[in-house]
Amino acid sequence: MAITYNNLYLDIRQQLHQAGLPAATLEARELVCCAAGKSREELSRASRLYVPDAVEQQARALVQRHLEGEPVAYLIGEWEFYGLPLDISERVLIPRPDTEVLAAAAIEGLQGVESPRVLDLCAGSGCIGLAVAKHVSGSHVVLGEIDEGALRICRQNIRRTGLSGQVVSMQLNALEKAPPRLGEFDCIVSNPPYIPDGDIAGLDPSVRDYEPHLALKGGADGLDFYRAICENWRGALRTGGRLYFEVGIGQADDVLRIMRAVGFGDIEVIPDLNGIPRVVWGILHTEI
Secondary structure (H helix, E strand, C coil): CCCEHHHHHHHHHHHHHHCCCCCHHHHHHHHHHHHHCCCHHHHHHCCCCECCHHHHHHHHHHHHHHHCCCCHHHHHCEEEECCEEEECCCCCCCCCHHHHHHHHHHHHHHCCCCCCEEEEECCCCCHHHHHHHHHCCCCEEEEEECCHHHHHHHHHHHHHHCCCCCEEEEECCCCCCCCHHHCCEEEEEECCCCECHHHHHHCCHHHHCCCCHHHCECCCCCCHHHHHHHHHCHHHEEEEEEEEEECCCCCHHHHHHHHHHCCEEEEEEEECCCCCEEEEEEEECCCC
């Protein structure tokens, strides 16, 4: 039986809602848009039109894959972060609202800094650095990432956002010393891998089975990257520069101590939308 785009959307939304998925409204819309090859605006204009059989079949196949655990962002190949639509693949983490708190803190801290140089380390999709470039006038941003597949997504997103005049991507290993050729930055921002290795098996299947473990595993206690970045990359930060981290649940105090031990001061902790300490940042007060 023929079905309109609006009724297909409503049917899928109900199916997702009944499955207990909290973002059923958003996900239903995105899945129908993907299957139909339409933007949100185009879908709205076509709401009373009948859906071709092939499009309906594709939409329902996507829904089934999602109900089996596959994240919508990977199914549709894109996701929005801080108002920027970005390409996404299984080589990068899906941008999350918690990380927008990190981006917002860095953006606020850079206001008034003239032509700041910013490094987004462990960049993944490049979402944080691109948000900073978009919202900090005159900024110049390096997206540093070790994985070639993730770097490919970074390059795609630099082009997609039209920020190629401000942003470049480079293959950088956060666990190694900062290459001297990079020079000094006014700000380093990082959402590094921070899940303790032993906790990976207990993650939600949508994360454990689909998101890249390279971007999740933070060592035995989840703090390996915080230690390495503070030790190895402080030399790439000018005195008075700022280091911003996203942290996992229960890690804020440990990260604060790690930062303080290597010369960071004026350290602050910022909660996420659920009141969980999510961002730790500080100012480098001593030279190497």
